[in-house]
Amino acid sequence: MLSVTRLNVHYGKIHAVRDASFRVGKGEIVSIVGANGAGKSTIMWTLAGVLKPSSGEILFDGKPLPGKPHEIVRSGLALVPERRRLFAELTVQENLIMGAYLRHDKAIEEDLEKNFALFPILKQRLKQYAGTLSGGEQQMLAIARAMMSSPRMILFDEPSLGLAPIVVDTLMETILQLRENGMTVLLVEQNAGRALEISDRAYVLDVGHIAKEGPGKALLDDPEVRRAYLGELA
Amino acid sequence: MFLQTVVTGLSIGGIYALMAVGYSLVFSVLSFSNFAHGAVIMLGAYIGLGLVTKLHFGLGLVVSGAMAGAGLIAIVNEKLAYSLLRKRKAPSLYIMISAMGCAVFLENMVYATIGSRFYAFPAFFKQSVLCLFNGTCNIALLDLFAFGISILAILGLHLFLIHTRTGIAIRAGVSDMTMCSLMGVNLDRLISIVFFLAGIFGGAAGVFLGIKYLVYPTMGWVTNKAYIAAVIGGLGSLPGALLGGLILGVLETFVSTYVSSVMRDVFSFGLLIALLVWRPNGLFGRDTGEKV
Numbered sequence: 018m019l020s021v022t023r024l025n026v027h028y029g030k031i032h033a034v035r036d037a038s039f040r041v042g043k044g045e046i047v048s049i050v051g052a053n054g055a056g057k058s059t060i061m062w063t064l065a066g067v068l069k070p071s072s073g074e075i076l077f078d079g080k081p082l083p084g085k086p087h088e089i090v091r092s093g094l095a096l097v098p099e100r101r102r103l104f105a106e107l108t109v110q111e112n113l114i115m116g117a118y119l120r121h122d123k124a125i126e127e128d129l130e131k132n133f134a135l136f137p138i139l140k141q142r143l144k145q146y147a148g149t150l151s152g153g154e155q156q157m158l159a160i161a162r163a164m165m166s167s168p169r170m171i172l173f174d175e176p177s178l179g180l181a182p183i184v185v186d187t188l189m190e191t192i193l194q195l196r197e198n199g200m201t202v203l204l205v206e207q208n209a210g211r212a213l214e215i216s217d218r219a220y221v222l223d224v225g226h227i228a229k230e231g232p233g234k235a236l237l238d239d240p241e242v243r244r245a246y247l248g249e250l251a
Numbered sequence: 252m253f254l255q256t257v258v259t260g261l262s263i264g265g266i267y268a269l270m271a272v273g274y275s276l277v278f279s280v281l282s283f284s285n286f287a288h289g290a291v292i293m294l295g296a297y298i299g300l301g302l303v304t305k306l307h308f309g310l311g312l313v314v315s316g317a318m319a320g321a322g323l324i325a326i327v328n329e330k331l332a333y334s335l336l337r338k339r340k341a342p343s344l345y346i347m348i349s350a351m352g353c354a355v356f357l358e359n360m361v362y363a364t365i366g367s368r369f370y371a372f373p374a375f376f377k378q379s380v381l382c383l384f385n386g387t388c389n390i391a392l393l394d395l396f397a398f399g400i401s402i403l404a405i406l407g408l409h410l411f412l413i414h415t416r417t418g419i420a421i422r423a424g425v426s427d428m429t430m431c432s433l434m435g436v437n438l439d440r441l442i443s444i445v446f447f448l449a450g451i452f453g454g455a456a457g458v459f460l461g462i463k464y465l466v467y468p469t470m471g472w473v474t475n476k477a478y479i480a481a482v483i484g485g486l487g488s489l490p491g492a493l494l495g496g497l498i499l500g501v502l503e504t505f506v507s508t509y510v511s512s513v514m515r516d517v518f519s520f521g522l523l524i525a526l527l528v529w530r531p532n533g534l535f536g537r538d539t540g541e542k543v
Contacts, residue, residue, distance in 0.1 A: 065433055090435040098433070104426040107419065115423045118416065119435035166435065 018043045018170055018201050019064075019094075024073035026056070026063050033059040035225040037073075041170070046192065046202040048233065050209035050246055051222035057205040058099055060222075061174040064203075065089060065096040077170075091119055095168035099175040101159040105148030109139055112147050112158055116165030124167070132161040135191065153184040160191065170201040177208045189215050209246040213237040221246070255388050256508045257501065262394035264500020265401030266463075269456040270477030271484065271492035272405060273325075273449035279425045279487030280445050283343035284478065287328055287353035289471025291450055294357065295321030295457030296466045300370055310375045314400070318454035325450025326443050328353055334439065354471065361468040370466040372458075397459045404452060405493050412489070421445060425487070476503075479523045485533025494534060498522075 019041040026034040034056045041047040051057050062068040064075065066086040075082040083089050104112050113132070117125050133140040136157040142150060147158060156176060163171055173192065177185045185208070193215055196202055206212035213219055216233030221242060229236065236242050270292060277285040299317035302308045308316065332349045381390040412418035424431040424441055432438045456477075460470060480499045484491025499519060506518045530536065 067429055067433070085437075086429075086432040087435045087437050090433060096433055098430065102427055102430045104423045104430065106426050107422055111419050111423075114416070114419055115431070115434045115436075118420060162434075 018078060020076045022074045025071045026059050026068055027071045033225055037227050039220050041201060041203050043201055045217045046196050046215055048204040048206055048212040048216040048219045049222050050206055050212055050219060053207060055222040056225040057222055058174055061172055061205055064172060090166055093169035095163040095166045096172045097159045097163045097176060101155045103147040103155055103158055107147055108144055109147055109158055110143040112162050113165050116162035128165060128167060132164055136161055152179055156180060156188060173204045175206060177211060185211060255390055256504050258390045258394050260501030260504030261497060262398040263504060264497035265398040266456050266459045267477050267480045267500050268405060268493045268496025269401050269452045270474050271481035271496045273453045274478055274481040275487055275492040276445055276449045283346045285350050287350040288453055289474035290354040290357035291321050291325050292453040292457040292474060293471035294324050295454030296461035299458035299461060300466050303373060314455055314458050317458045318451040321454030322447040322450035325446040329446040358468045367468060372462045393462060409489055479519060482533055483526050485536030488535035491533055491535030
């Protein structure tokens, strides 16, 4: 569904992503794990169209990904960004309306109900400002907001950041649930253990280039990965 | 006399508020003070003047024409002078300098083409006066009209921002521009809409100023006052712009009437300084804090 070939991204003079190639198949959960500063978020912002690649090819459903963020959303790719980035001064309801900004179809109400089924708490908080929600509720709203664009694929950038372990459990279940419903997921996490557990396949990113790839479970058992990213002592 | 002063103050305040709204809207979305706004207001006044002297339009059409014209000028101004800087992620200081350049350019363009003459609007109902209390209190209908239109326009803008999809998108952009584009909002178009809104409010203000005083190339610098109003209210806040404008207008009129018109600006700028010391974000300024 998504295929990235020899992607290079520069931040000014810093070469943040070097020749990264990866792909995500339809209905898969694929994760990219790596240390802080490895270039994970850079890849996400590039896929969302906010950062421009200096070279490389990004194909979405076999077609080159459009250049501008609003065109990328229209083509069916949505991002749940690091630290949520909700519209804090807008209500929960208005955040959800913004999620569906491009849509005029009848199914908006239906999708709203689906989101409330997944996150019942949001229904009670509709009129509340998004900035007043707890961290876990904010993450739910960020996911719901992205889902409101009715995407075919969803990008998660560090969704577990700043959440209590028990909330992270729920979050990972939610991601699995989304896949059950046919969603394709690309997940980027520093919390490598949790990400690899739920991933079909995964890539290890090391200072801008892909160092390893394989099935999630296999990487979870890889001694080198365990040492470098899961904090296991040698 | 007292009531008369209040009404005159409110009408001037309403005009300040119309101009301040333009500053506030642009500031809240792009975080820079658009010092070319005064020139747009001035051009709006000239458009209104042209419509009434050449085409003999009535007041309603003159105001609407000036609003539409100033709105379009504001869009073109943004496209030509700011959008390239914006796309190169230039610091907002540079965009502000570009705005000052635009103001000087537009003024001189008027000098070079129309000339430096002062023009007066023909009397619409300038002479019409509402007499109360056996003539001890004379209220100009124009003042009431300007005040009414200002309040209605700002109320309309408020409803637009709260209830329409585009309005919500503008507020989302104020909150987080990048995420706004990730919702599918075309930022170039959204920013054009913001400038158009600022422009139409400026166009109306320009005509009212022109009718109340005169039309001349540097008349736009009265926006210094609107800028003070916007800062008093809290840059970026709509109720703030309205309240700031009204407070300033009433204060100025009272000082002119009861103290001395020479002292007027001393009080205006004094109020600004006092307020900035007391509340640096203005009356309705936003304390933005992020919850992690």
